[in-house]
Amino acid sequence: MDDLAAAVGIVPAVVVVTLVAYVPGWLVAFLAASLLLDRQPPVRDAHPTAPVTVLIAARNEAERIEETIAYIARQDYQGPVSVLVADNGSTDGTRAIAEAFGAASGLEVRCIVEPRPGKSHALNTGLAAVRTELVITLDADTLLHPRAIRQLVARLLSSPGDVRAVAGSVLVRNSRDNLWTRMQEWDYFLGIASVKRMQGLYQGTLVAQGRSASIAPRRCWPPAVGRTRSARTSC
Numbered sequence: 001m002d003d004l005a006a007a008v009g010i011v012p013a014v015v016v017v018t019l020v021a022y023v024p025g026w027l028v029a030f031l032a033a034s035l036l037l038d039r040q041p042p043v044r045d046a047h048p049t050a051p052v053t054v055l056i057a058a059r060n061e062a063e064r065i066e067e068t069i070a071y072i073a074r075q076d077y078q079g080p081v082s083v084l085v086a087d088n089g090s091t092d093g094t095r096a097i098a099e100a101f102g103a104a105s106g107l108e109v110r111c112i113v114e115p116r117p118g119k120s121h122a123l124n125t126g127l128a129a130v131r132t133e134l135v136i137t138l139d140a141d142t143l144l145h146p147r148a149i150r151q152l153v154a155r156l157l158s159s160p161g162d163v164r165a166v167a168g169s170v171l172v173r174n175s176r177d178n179l180w181t182r183m184q185e186w187d188y189f190l191g192i193a194s195v196k197r198m199q200g201l202y203q204g205t206l207v208a209q210g211r212s213a214s215i216a217p218r219r220c221w222p223p224a225v226g227r228t229r230s231a232r233t234s235c
Helices: 002-008 010-037 065-073 094-105 119-129 148-158 179-201
Strands: 052-058 081-087 108-113 134-139 214-217
Touching (some): 010 179, 081 094
């Protein structure tokens, strides 16, 4: 502090030290304390059976869509699960691959086409075609843990009445490949999982990402959906 103040003046030195050290330190301490204090309500039914639709907005995902749907087919969820792919103008056969895998696996896979470019258009068109009350939005390159759907539904149905969406945590598949993938894993852990859990504790969750698998009742989605959705709202 003294050396910096001697170089730039006391006021700029205080501002720099506050912004570089004190504010980040306080934020990290606040985040850690919040996570320690957070207590989720107990799950009332660990094996729910409510029908669920997994909505995937996809554009030119021929290389990934089959694996994504295959992970959905391997879920331990005991209720009916269907997949709805909103094809956003793909030119690489994404729709044909998804339909073929559904026919071969026995999983109900429906595909609809939304030619207008943009994920929000694909999601809106998909939501209009959903037939179940519960909807999970999922990115076309995201792979679900085998217990993901069961735990998402159980958590949503066990949450207080003002909770309108639940999202999972994101894990990096190749997190041990190199330094950059390790850094990405920490970015997801701190920037998504930890921060979203802290926001939920204070009823201030801003978004629930599709990449981390978000579930919400269909009636709670607004008329226009963008990339994200508030996790607590009225409907």
